Amino acid sequence: MHHVVRTACRGRSLLTALLVLLVLGAAGGTFAWYKFFREEPQPEWITGDPDMRFKYGSIGAERDAGIPYWIFYVLPRIFPDKLPGPGGYASFGVVWEEGQELPVGFSKKVVGFPRVANNCAACHTASYRERTDSNPVFVPTGPSHTLNLWAFFRFLVDCAKDPRFNADNLMAEIRLVTDMSVLDRLIYRFLIIPITKKTLLERETQFAWLYREDFPPWGRGRDDAMNLTKYFMIRWPMDDSFGPTDMPSLWNLGKYKPEDGMRMNFAGDSHDPYSVIIDSALGLLGAPPKDNAEFLAEVRWLQSYVSAKRAPAYPFAIDETEAARGKNVFDATCASCHASARTGTVIPIAEVGTDTNRLDTWNEKAAREANAVVRDMGIDRPGLVEAPLTGYVAAFLDGIWLRAPYLHNGSVPTLHDLLEPTASRPATFWRGYDLYDPERVGFVTRGAEAERIGSRHEVAAKGGGNAGHTFGTDLSAPDKRALIEYLKTL
Ligand code: HEC
């Protein structure tokens, strides 16, 4: 019975579609432009407030990389089996503010029809809770240590590959949640759904390295960013490199002075903040900007926003006497790299000794090619460093309490662990749980909840190594305690 009704409906829809197409042809381009390309500004509550703009504002990615709003809406309902856990998109560890229709880092904009895309805040917004019974605190420009980006990328491709991703199923679900005009329904059924499926499927080859059995999942809070750039921006054939890193914090970005030899990204592969922001935004757009001047104005806005932000203060008590003593320890043991002319510059890998996989994901040739791609778009920037990678940047440590887990690949859960010799650091732990641990200074990485919500990190897995950076590991226990107390104040 159900089946018959469906078939009859479909026969009628097809007829109507033909009629619509005739009308479309007659009315000409204006109508098609209106239905597919007209851009409506986002609402004032987003554009008028800097934090809201960072969290939900469009950077222009909806046009080429956007997903039609209603498809985005119904995918978790149709494919709950492909989610990493219960709870819809929340299961990806996105930061979700109460009362918002979309998670932080997801922008909604009308380009012909409402579309959803991502902005910087998806990977650059931290969340933490002080106690099990407290509300989460969200910190725009902090690292998204809970986000399971790997699972999110795979989810979209896996849905598109599934035969259940078809107009009948999607329209049935969409009609349960919204009333569309007959015309819009037809446009969804015959154009938007098939085109979206095709577009998502086209990403499969470029995402092939996410499906390799010999690579571990990235886990929450990590992103293999340089491989993304290689496979999407310069379309390199897949190689065997694999180097997911933590999401960095962006606050106080103005502290990086390229003129003093400072470099951006964990391995110092980019010259300056302006270039990194351009490249990050282009990655999100997935295509050349529609209008370079408009695009660069957005880049400038982002740069001034993140430069003006400051790291949030440590939310728990600090023993000031201990911290003052800890500053002396810091000055003697850490400042030579973290508060000196070396800060923000690349420290040779032989000196820091941390996992090298991230270095293998990028090289001089890739930099040349990526720079050429951006130049060909008519965008002028200092860009990626056209030289071999030799080590990792000694980062500024402001807000370090909120940047756990530590080291570029997030292989050391807490500051307490970082001051232990490699063999005494945890070999497995759960990352991506948002409860803060003021004892060890980092997030809680063990126990039932951390294991239920977080993803398991194995230091023995490719790209997960926790060796190196043994500075301060031979300090006395009281000196370590004092040093950690001082680090909380940064
Ligand atoms: C998909 C996740 C993701 C998105 C979206 C994203 N970033 Fe990032 N960003 C990263 C990761 C991961 C790194 C570190 C890459 C590395 O060095 O391996 C990074 C690095 C950076 C850095 C360098 C930080 C430092 O201390 O060296 C800046 C600046 C930056 N991103 C800005 C932005 C801006 C602005 C946007 C939006 C236009 C953006 N990012 C979008 C994940 C993301």
Ligand code: HEC
């Ligand atoms: C010889 C230079 C050098 C010295 C000395 C040094 N560090 Fe580092 N530090 C680095 C480098 C380089 C990195 C990045 C390594 C990586 O991510 O693989 C780093 C990373 C870190 C990180 C992780 C940052 C993050 O965002 O995850 C912390 C925390 C840190 N150092 C604290 C300290 C403390 C505390 C001391 C003193 C006990 C110290 N460092 C001494 C060079 C140094």
